Amino acid sequence: MAERIITYAEAIREAIGQAMEADESVFMLGEDIGVYGGAFGVSGDLYHRFGEERVRDTPISELGIVGAAVGAALVGMKPIVEIQFSDFTAQAMDQIVNQAAKIHFMLGGELSVPMVLRAPSGSGTGAAAQHSQSLESWFAHVPGLKVVLPSSPADAKGLLLAALDDPNPVIVLEHKLLYKTSGHVPEEMYRTPIGVSNTVREGSDLTIVATGVMVSRSLEAAAQLASQGVEATVIDVRTLSPLDMDPINASVAKTGRLMLVQEAPKHVGFMAEVAARVAEGPAIYSLTEPVTRLCGIDVPIPYAPQLEKAVVPQLDDIVAGAKSLMRGV
Amino acid sequence: MATITPLFAPEQGPISSSKEAASASLESLLAIRFFEEAVDGLFARGLMHGTMHLSIGQEAVATGVCAALRKTDFITSTHRGHSHCIAKGADLTRMMAELLAKQTGYCRGRGGSMHIADVETGNLGANGIVAGGIPIAAGAALAQKIQGKDNVVVSFFGDGATNEGAFHEALNLAAVWDLPVVFVCENNKYGMSFSTAKSMKVEKISERAAAYGFPGVTVDGNDVDAVFEVAKEAVDRARSGGGPTLIECLTYRHKGHSKSDKNLYRTKEEIEFWKTKDPVGIFETKVVESGQLTTEEVEQLTQKVRDAVRLAIQEATQAPDSDPAELLSSVFRQVG
Numbered sequence: 001m002a003e004r005i006i007t008y009a010e011a012i013r014e015a016i017g018q019a020m021e022a023d024e025s026v027f028m029l030g031e032d033i034g035v036y037g038g039a040f041g042v043s044g045d046l047y048h049r050f051g052e053e054r055v056r057d058t059p060i061s062e063l064g065i066v067g068a069a070v071g072a073a074l075v076g077m078k079p080i081v082e083i084q085f086s087d088f089t090a091q092a093m094d095q096i097v098n099q100a101a102k103i104h105f106m107l108g109g110e111l112s113v114p115m116v117l118r119a120p121s122g123s124g125t126g127a128a129a130q131h132s133q134s135l136e137s138w139f140a141h142v143p144g145l146k147v148v149l150p151s152s153p154a155d156a157k158g159l160l161l162a163a164l165d166d167p168n169p170v171i172v173l174e175h176k177l178l179y180k181t182s183g184h185v186p187e188e189m190y191r192t193p194i195g196v197s198n199t200v201r202e203g204s205d206l207t208i209v210a211t212g213v214m215v216s217r218s219l220e221a222a223a224q225l226a227s228q229g230v231e232a233t234v235i236d237v238r239t240l241s242p243l244d245m246d247p248i249n250a251s252v253a254k255t256g257r258l259m260l261v262q263e264a265p266k267h268v269g270f271m272a273e274v275a276a277r278v279a280e281g282p283a284i285y286s287l288t289e290p291v292t293r294l295c296g297i298d299v300p301i302p303y304a305p306q307l308e309k310a311v312v313p314q315l316d317d318i319v320a321g322a323k324s325l326m327r328g329v
Numbered sequence: 330m331a332t333i334t335p336l337f338a339p340e341q342g343p344i345s346s347s348k349e350a351a352s353a354s355l356e357s358l359l360a361i362r363f364f365e366e367a368v369d370g371l372f373a374r375g376l377m378h379g380t381m382h383l384s385i386g387q388e389a390v391a392t393g394v395c396a397a398l399r400k401t402d403f404i405t406s407t408h409r410g411h412s413h414c415i416a417k418g419a420d421l422t423r424m425m426a427e428l429l430a431k432q433t434g435y436c437r438g439r440g441g442s443m444h445i446a447d448v449e450t451g452n453l454g455a456n457g458i459v460a461g462g463i464p465i466a467a468g469a470a471l472a473q474k475i476q477g478k479d480n481v482v483v484s485f486f487g488d489g490a491t492n493e494g495a496f497h498e499a500l501n502l503a504a505v506w507d508l509p510v511v512f513v514c515e516n517n518k519y520g521m522s523f524s525t526a527k528s529m530k531v532e533k534i535s536e537r538a539a540a541y542g543f544p545g546v547t548v549d550g551n552d553v554d555a556v557f558e559v560a561k562e563a564v565d566r567a568r569s570g571g572g573p574t575l576i577e578c579l580t581y582r583h584k585g586h587s588k589s590d591k592n593l594y595r596t597k598e599e600i601e602f603w604k605t606k607d608p609v610g611i612f613e614t615k616v617v618e619s620g621q622l623t624t625e626e627v628e629q630l631t632q633k634v635r636d637a638v639r640l641a642i643q644e645a646t647q648a649p650d651s652d653p654a655e656l657l658s659s660v661f662r663q664v665g
Contacts, residue, residue, distance in 0.1 A: 061498045063494055067461075067465050068464055068502055071471070076472060076476065104660070106440045108427075
């Protein structure tokens, strides 16, 4: 039987539709998710299938709508909030950081906030500095939030369904460049576990750890490297919080070389945490080369295509970074 | 456990004209007053740490509003939230235990004064962020609507919160979605030290409702009967699908903002003036003069509440301290 191929955006929509059919407490709210179908077309026809009560268009009011999601979650609903661009979560940070993340712990444990917040993240669309950021480390730094970055259509569906099962707030950062990419996605409702890193390619020479759109870019780089005799393992962290280091440590123990690839700016970025955890454990003794971090440079995302590309790791950068790590061989 | 007689919603006010309602409301007023005085005393003696925001002087707002609510109705509260907890029916022992950093406290010692929630009585939580609870109340009200339930949500907040974006966003959402929520502003004239005369141009905070297309009303927040009357009307309207209301209750806190307050921004005369408008004393006099309660009954009630607060302190003091061993496992609700 042929594999069913659908896009990342379709996979997310399918997950939401299946969740809404299975559980009447699931509803969606966000800006222009109704008739418009969502700024990136993710909600699509859901409005027509489930109606305006459950696919709820909101005023442009991020703080208000995330707060409304928190309140609804406290009394038995499972809201999926779509924030139109992840940059706009800055408007809603009080509700995300001070309320959603802390309520279960701070209020003694009886209440919890089973809210899923989805937002398109990342650069590559020419939308400039306020519509292109990769803010995942903000959220990963706050105890009480789970942070998920699906890198494939299959994970986009599986992780979203797992997020909806989770009784805690889950931030799902979807990469804009992935929405139109395609891949095999099973039709049934399946869950991709939160908190499990995924080894997407095995190779014995070096370990590449990546997130978001950098996973597919690293796989492309690994294919090029293979043609030149270098075999890379590629690990998709998938869940930033909670972080699963086991496959990373195990791979480093075998390869002795570690390259960390993220789109977000390098300074105090997520990959610094991965590097630190490798350094804190026995895997550090396996390293034969210093750890390489390949990250966005520490500037706001610019508009001009040549400037935007210069800020974020590209395919050639990953290949060059890997070769540099292999220079002693 | 140390609880007080639950408030209840008489079909018609005024509260002071029914013996049962008058007695329950006076019990609530006294419980808030004595609880706060006890907290003040424990703090002064160094037996309580952190900081506290006391509701002394503002007891009539929580009492009058909660008298208009059912047990299944919800509230969100503020950093100055002890009054709301008590009026909604919280256990004084668990409240006191929380303030004393005990394992048996409402938040198991993790929240303290500013974060008490009580699922049992529909209290979705006090909030340390000014205006933080207002959008949450709108969301809880949205859930009632989606779930087809007729519960109402009340959001308590102060005058300072009405200058926050969260207030305006939440009121607008509640308006456009006709949500069953009542916004109750306790205008005690100051956001910490900054007076409403300086922080806003509108004369009445209730005028702000007009910007969102629903009713706003200002009421004497030290008069339980007056508060109940407007709250009952607003709650009934919300419950029957008529949408939100903004109620501004004019009141005053006798004590400072928190424990660091030296009262540099207000005069002794002003404080003394408002003490003559003490909501507890006013209600007590009213129910005795109207003949609903005798002086002896008031004395008995006073003693009963004093005993309840004393019991709360005793029970809370004997409880085990909160436990660091459970910290890491408490950040997330465990899956499955």
